[in-house]
Amino acid sequence: MEKVEWEDVQRLVLSGYPKLPFSAYLFWHFEPDKVDAAKRWLGSLAKRLTCAVARGDRQAINLALSAPGLKHINVSDNMLNSFSPEFLEGMAPKPTATGPSRRSNILGDLGDSSPEFWEWGGWNGSRDIDGMLLLYASDRSSLMALIDTEIKAMAGAAEPALRQNGERIVLEGRIYEDHKEHFGFKDGISQPMIEGSPRASKKRKKSSGDPDENKELTADEKRIHLVKPGEFILGYRNERRIRISSISGTKDSKGAEARDIRRNGTYLVFRQLEQDVRAFNDFVANTAGRVYGRTDEPAREEIAARLVGRTREGHPLVPVDRGPDASPRNDFLYHFEDRFGTACPIGAHIRRANPRDTIGPDADTALRLSKMHRIIRRGRPYGERLDSGMGNSASRKASRGISFIALNADIAGQFEMIQHSWLNNTHFGGLHAGTDPFGHFSCTGDVVTIQDRPINHYIDRPRPFVRVRGGAYFFLPGIEAVRALARPELV
Ligand code: HEM
Structure with missing residues (x-):
């Protein structure tokens, strides 16, 4: 069994942070022409990222980067081209002369759900998203404080990308106490388990009702849900016994073999799905x-x-x-x-x-x-519940849905x-x-x-009953990769 370098993997791969029910997805873009500042910010952020072996009991911070984000910080063409075509192309390419792009057709992002109408990530408005901070906290005021701190920390290097009528907006996510999404169903029950992960090797404890609880898997659960690390983490063997391999032959400025920045990372699919x-x-x-x-x-x-x-x-x-x-x-x-x-x-x-x-x-x-x-699903509901006591007409008009997040090593497959x-x-x-x-x-x-x-x-x-309101493909890098990206020399 391949041993994963868990200390280098961001914790979202292993956990949906069930003990941190308040979350925010802070989309940002780099400030133009400030690559040095961007790299300094990434360097300091790398120290704060929550890794898979950390407990992250009070708060958690994870980082995802888009293809334009990687380009902005001067990742070499050789390295950039090793990322998958769908990540490089993005979730919502512009339509062609003959109609919607191939990708929009694959995803069924047509009609009402066409990127033409998205609030962000589509063809109009907030398109230039270089990355996202995923912030998790145990209560809303701690979450607000965390958002504030992180926005201050990025000043001069990057700035929040989403605005409505000039106001900054941050998409939030919430685990409700009953773990139900807006249509009223318990969610997050069925997840694949990564072979060799701490959960897959745990001894059975009494169930706590948490989807991410530490109970040991039964023999049938193992047979059905145990999956090779390479299906979710780049650099390891997948179910086809193939390793999405490391790049060889690339040297850094000192002549040493460059580390593959994809190692210990995964692709993150984000979709804002509005529910009626x-x-x-x-x-x-x-x-x-x-x-x-x-x-x-x-x-x-x-x-x-x-x-x-x-x-x-x-x-x-x-x-x-x-x-x-x-x-x-x-x-x-x-x-x-x-x-x-x-x-x-x-x-x-x-x-x-x-x-x-x-x-x-x-x-x-x-x-x-x-x-x-x-896929590993890490999405959460956003917006107030229909029965939240907001009053009928306010509640009816409010937007609600899922900030859908899927992690996988191969977006296309x-x-x-x-x-x-x-x-x-x-x-x-x-x-x-x-x-x-x-x-x-x-x-x-x-x-x-x-x-x-x-x-x-x-x-x-x-x-x-569902409509796409925004979305983008990201890469959730390993922590060493964030450090490498922060170095002044080309990766
Ligand atoms: C608003 C949209 C959606 C809602 C409300 C929703 C809700 C749910 C619920 C209630 C479950 C059952 C709980 C569980 O097995 O964990 C579930 C399972 C699942 N959903 Fe969704 N879902 C949505 C969209 C999607 C999308 C877009 C995908 C993938 C492209 C997806 C993939 C899955 C998968 C893989 C499972 C687990 C199935 C299994 O392993 O048995 N869902 N979803």
Whole structure:
């Protein structure tokens, strides 16, 4: 088993910071023509970054850089070109003469979700994002203080990139006490585990209800979720036994072999996904009426669960024994347990997002293949809840959604593949129409299929409940790489 240099990896790879429920995503751009100041700032920031072996109990700081950000600090062309094409191209290239860019088509960022309308990262407004600070704190006032300190520290080198009517805005994220996102479901339950990580080698403790808790994995969880480090951290072997390799032949100014700045880093996908909770609730109630002839709570809950593949409390619909501690289980498969989707519909969100043992010539191969397309999710809800007591009309108008974050070593083969070939695929798993219930992409005649006996239910979905409002591809470097980038000489 390859040993990962955890002390050099940023902690976000291992933890979603469940004990630091308040977070901010501070997008910034470098000040023009101040490369020396930028490098000095990065040098001091490197000392404050929270690494994977740190505890980060009171606050945490992580750093991500975009391709324009790396260019700004004079990373050599040789090194820059070793990054993946999708990272270098960015999430929202401008349209071509013949229509939306290839990338927008892959992601389904069309119509309402087109980068034309994004609040940031799209074709208009706040496009020049060189990087992002991910700030985490235990309460809101500590978070505000942390934002303030970090903005002061970057002065003269970089400045916050997002503004609305001249005012600085910072996108926030929040873990609510019940760990539920805005549609009302527990989130962050199913995550891949990196082979050799502290969690993967932990002894079982009693469940604390935290998604990132320290309990030991069961044998089935290991079989399903244990993934090679190279799927998430550059410089190590992945599930194909390939190492996204180090650059050789590059020398630094003293003639020494240059260190690959990708080592111990990973790509970070950020998407601001706005959720229309009222439209979702209406759809659930209408569908309950169509399927069960009633719209009472149990009927609505049944439909809501079928859209996700888990109940609101996170219990999977695939038949599994709930176990003694009643925490949601994640050691289930579909091929033998629920092949035809009569328990967990084939098009349900979790079955599309991770089909486990269902897409391949046989169940074992399918499970092996699925490990090449996993992502670590570190997103959090933003905005007040619909039922937050803001008053009806204010609450209705307020924007809410998920600051979606995915970590992966290969954006094209992991995040984009899931988004394009599974969530947006109208024929996923043999379905004849319809896209992911939580997806932002919609096709003509979009339907949700709920498998049942003797006949399936096909429910028209008039429009998606999610809309993309901004996004960008970043690189979450290893800490030594941040130090290397801070040195005056070319990397
Ligand atoms: C507003 C949009 C979204 C919402 C509200 C949402 C919500 C959820 C919920 C409630 C779960 C079940 C809890 C769990 O298994 O951890 C889940 C699982 C998951 N979601 Fe999403 N999600 C959204 C968008 C996305 C997108 C865009 C992707 C990927 C491109 C994605 C990938 C996943 C994956 C990989 C899982 C775990 C599936 C498994 O391993 O069984 N989600 N999501």
